[in-house]
Amino acid sequence: xxxxxxxxxxxxxxxxxxxxxxxxxxxxxxxxxxxxxxxxxxxxxxxxxxxxxxxxxxxxxxxxxxxxxxxxxxxxxxxxxxxxxxxxxxxxxxxxxxxxxxxxxxxxxxxxxxxxxxxxxxxxxxxxxxxxxxxxxxxxxxxxxxxxxxxxxxxxxxxxxxxxxxxxxxxxxxxxxxxxxxxxxxxxxxxxxxxxxxxxxxxxxxxxxxxxxxxxxxxxxxxxxxxxxxxxxxxxxxxxxxxxxxxxxxxxxxxxxxxxxxxxxxxxxxxxxxxxxxxxxxxxxxxxxxxxxxxxxxxxxxxxxxxxxxxxxxxxxxxxxxxxxxxxxxxxxxxxxxxxxxxxxxxxxxxxxxxxxxxxxxxxxxxxxxxxxxxxxxxxxxxxxxxxxxxxxxxxxxxxxxxxxxxxxxxxxxxxxxxxxxxxxxxxxxxxxxxx
Amino acid sequence: xxxxxxxxxxxxxxxxxxxxxxxxxxxxxxxxxxxxxxxxxxxxxxxxxxxxxxxxxxxxxxxxxxxxxxxxxxxxxxxxxxxxxxxxxxxxxxxxxxxxxxxxxxxxxxxxxxxxxxxxxxxxxxxxxxxxxxxxxxxxxxxxxxxxxxxxxxxxxxxxxxxxxxxxxxxxxxxxxxxxxxxxxxxxxxxxxxxxxxxxxxxxxxxxxxxxxxxxxxxxxxxxxxxxxxxxxxxxxxxxxxxxxxxxxxxxxxxxxxxxxxxxxxxxxxxxxxxxxxxxxxxxxxxxxxxxxxxxxxxxxx
Numbered sequence: 001x002x003x004x005x006x007x008x009x010x011x012x013x014x015x016x017x018x019x020x021x022x023x024x025x026x027x028x029x030x031x032x033x034x035x036x037x038x039x040x041x042x043x044x045x046x047x048x049x050x051x052x053x054x055x056x057x058x059x060x061x062x063x064x065x066x067x068x069x070x071x072x073x074x075x076x077x078x079x080x081x082x083x084x085x086x087x088x089x090x091x092x093x094x095x096x097x098x099x100x101x102x103x104x105x106x107x108x109x110x111x112x113x114x115x116x117x118x119x120x121x122x123x124x125x126x127x128x129x130x131x132x133x134x135x136x137x138x139x140x141x142x143x144x145x146x147x148x149x150x151x152x153x154x155x156x157x158x159x160x161x162x163x164x165x166x167x168x169x170x171x172x173x174x175x176x177x178x179x180x181x182x183x184x185x186x187x188x189x190x191x192x193x194x195x196x197x198x199x200x201x202x203x204x205x206x207x208x209x210x211x212x213x214x215x216x217x218x219x220x221x222x223x224x225x226x227x228x229x230x231x232x233x234x235x236x237x238x239x240x241x242x243x244x245x246x247x248x249x250x251x252x253x254x255x256x257x258x259x260x261x262x263x264x265x266x267x268x269x270x271x272x273x274x275x276x277x278x279x280x281x282x283x284x285x286x287x288x289x290x291x292x293x294x295x296x297x298x299x300x301x302x303x304x305x306x307x308x309x310x311x312x313x314x315x316x317x318x319x320x321x322x323x324x325x326x327x328x329x330x331x332x333x334x335x336x337x338x339x340x341x342x343x344x345x346x347x348x349x350x351x352x353x354x355x356x357x358x359x360x361x362x363x364x365x366x367x368x369x370x371x372x373x374x375x376x377x378x379x380x381x382x383x384x385x386x387x388x389x390x391x392x393x394x395x396x397x398x399x400x401x402x403x404x405x406x407x408x409x410x411x412x413x414x415x416x417x418x419x420x421x422x423x424x425x426x427x428x429x430x431x432x433x434x435x436x
Numbered sequence: 437x438x439x440x441x442x443x444x445x446x447x448x449x450x451x452x453x454x455x456x457x458x459x460x461x462x463x464x465x466x467x468x469x470x471x472x473x474x475x476x477x478x479x480x481x482x483x484x485x486x487x488x489x490x491x492x493x494x495x496x497x498x499x500x501x502x503x504x505x506x507x508x509x510x511x512x513x514x515x516x517x518x519x520x521x522x523x524x525x526x527x528x529x530x531x532x533x534x535x536x537x538x539x540x541x542x543x544x545x546x547x548x549x550x551x552x553x554x555x556x557x558x559x560x561x562x563x564x565x566x567x568x569x570x571x572x573x574x575x576x577x578x579x580x581x582x583x584x585x586x587x588x589x590x591x592x593x594x595x596x597x598x599x600x601x602x603x604x605x606x607x608x609x610x611x612x613x614x615x616x617x618x619x620x621x622x623x624x625x626x627x628x629x630x631x632x633x634x635x636x637x638x639x640x641x642x643x644x645x646x647x648x649x650x651x652x653x654x655x656x657x658x659x660x661x662x663x664x665x666x667x668x669x670x671x672x673x674x675x676x677x678x679x680x681x682x683x684x685x686x687x688x689x690x691x692x693x694x695x696x697x698x699x700x701x702x703x704x705x706x707x708x709x710x711x712x713x714x715x716x717x718x719x720x721x722x723x724x725x726x727x728x729x730x731x732x733x734x735x736x737x738x
Binding site: 251253 | 490599
């Protein structure tokens with residue numbers, strides 16, 4: 001009898017301990033009102049610095065602690081956000097949010113509606129950039145760096161090959177220059193550019209489409225895919241295949257170790273990329289200082305557009321579940337819609353602003369030493385002003401994966417590029433349908 | 437504490453009441469299993485009849501997800517890839533594991549511990565790390581493998597940058613990674629075989645090959661069957677290798693069923709359809725196991 005009582009007591013102690021340990025799992029991640037929880041995949045110290053400047057100017061928020069939760073990339077962050085909303089725990093106050101995800105997140109009620117608060121600043125943001133953070137007439141994020149498509153080229157390699165970058169106006173000029181690079185500097189060892197090896201990068205194709213009057217995968221009016229209907233889209237989608245068939249590109253995945261090695265050694269003479277690369281290149285390849293030049297992307301036809309956005313812009317957004325919407329808004333406004341803070345942040349990071357009054361500051365009209373004394377930011381402003389924003393829908397990510405897989409088959413010679421585009425369009429219509 | 441066998445619900449309840457303290461102590465496993473094992477499976481089954489993007493309401497679509505699955509070309513491509521990677525490695529790997537186990541079991545071999553550890557070591561390394569390192573080795577332009585091949589006059593091979601090679605590259609990685617694990621299991625099996633059988637066979641004039649064929653393999657049949665089943669289940673769930681090494685490419689040439697499932701759920705946010713894929717995968721694993729059971733015979737289970 002005595003033994004049984006002892007056992008029962010031990011069982012109860014066990015139940016209590018188990019319950020406590022289970023409960024502690026649930027509460028470990030929840031945000032508190034004294035913490036400003038920020039989610040990013042980029043350089044979190046940039047947002048932390050912005051928060052420090054904000055608290056300095058708003059002493060009433062001094063007790064709030066900035067907490068960063070880092071993700072390796074934007075896709076991973078969105079996955080985490082879905083999990084947080086599905087479980088109702090660990091939802092952040094503020095997030096870095098790519099334009100491509102805004103339609104989906106806005107429709108799902110995940111984002112904080114900024115429409116009223118941002119009203120006085122609407123005239124100070126370039127219209128296409130504002131469009132990329134709007135959905136159904138409402139504004140869902142504060143854009144801070146429009147992503148502008150650019151061509152980075154190695155000045156030394158171009159000089160050696162006798163190429164004048166100013167003479168490259170169209171993609172045909174670019175291909176001709178690429179052939180000259182291979183011809184003069186050593187056959188299969190030096191290439192004009194790279195195309196993915198294991199997977200193709202959609203962000204390049206997105207810019208090619210953008211050059212064609214801001215086209216995207218889906219027609220903004222009908223929601224149907226236009227990739228096999230619009231001849232301009234077909235021309236844009238065929239370009240990577242053309243690079244390979246003309247022999248000017250090596251197959252090498254962007255961001256791989258061999259890609260960085262090739263860029264540093266000058267085996268790849270130019271890359272189709274965007275303005276965010278300015279900062280990354282400085283950090284990852286400091287030894288190439290002064291060797292890189294930046295120019296507008298070539299056009300498809302002489303006199304055609306050379307302006308394109310890539311993934312809209314880098315934005316910050318509040319979440320609908322934040323317990324401090326006012327703090328979130330004030331932080332975003334102070335950090336990215338304020339001349340002084342914008343300039344201060346740009347002293348350390350390359351984050352050319354969307355905020356038009358800040359663009360007029362002399363700070364943004366200086367030459368860049370790393371890029372051979374070029375006025376790179378002015379080039380960015382020129383693109384911001386002239387490029388057309390593509391149409392983003394909740395299904396662009398899925399649709400782009402079907403396109404890239406088919407284009408890869410064309411590059412491998414399994415089918416023609418025209419057939420690949422037709423097959424991709426068929427898959428998109430069958431698996432996604434219309435997307436607005 | 438001994439709990440005697442019970443029959444019927446009433447007597448079961450009685451037993452639970454009687455030994456409730458014992459049941460309380462073993463309950464954490466069942467509670468955690470219910471939360472993290474049973475609930476996700478049941479919820480996933482429920483989701484497979486819905487359309488849900490992770491946020492907002494779930495729309496009931498009946499069997500549409502399963503109907504779409506049958507017509508989904510990419511699903512069949514992923515199944516074909518998975519089957520190719522499974523068949524491409526399982527026999528070679530088991531044969532290699534058996535050969536290594538036999539060699540390591542021989543009396544004549546010295547430094548057995550060293551060899552055992554060397555072959556087993558790849559199993560201890562995280563798959564992500566292995567895949568990343570193999571990515572560097574396989575690199576077309578700067579990879580060690582192509583560097584060596586180039587030195588002996590063989591042209592560069594696009595190990596992971598070509599649809600023809602991508603699956604084979606994953607197969608090579610897989611064999612290297614798991615052969616040590618199965619070698620240890622088979623070695624343990626070999627050590628249970630009565631040595632007198634070999635001595636008797638030797639006296640009867642059987643050579644080494646005959647002894648292996650007529651004694652070792654029949655004696656190891658249940659263990660070989662166990663290895664085959666376990667590796668088959670693992671192969672159908674292959675994810676990390678293609679995810680890290682090839683991202684399922686080029687052109688979906690190395691996409692596995694689980695990678696397709698992952699992309700559908702976490703890249704395209706089609707959780708309902710992804711759940712249907714997971715039950716499709718479950719069906720194929722059950723079918724493959726059943727076929728193996730029929731081929732090897734029930735007695736192989738020992």
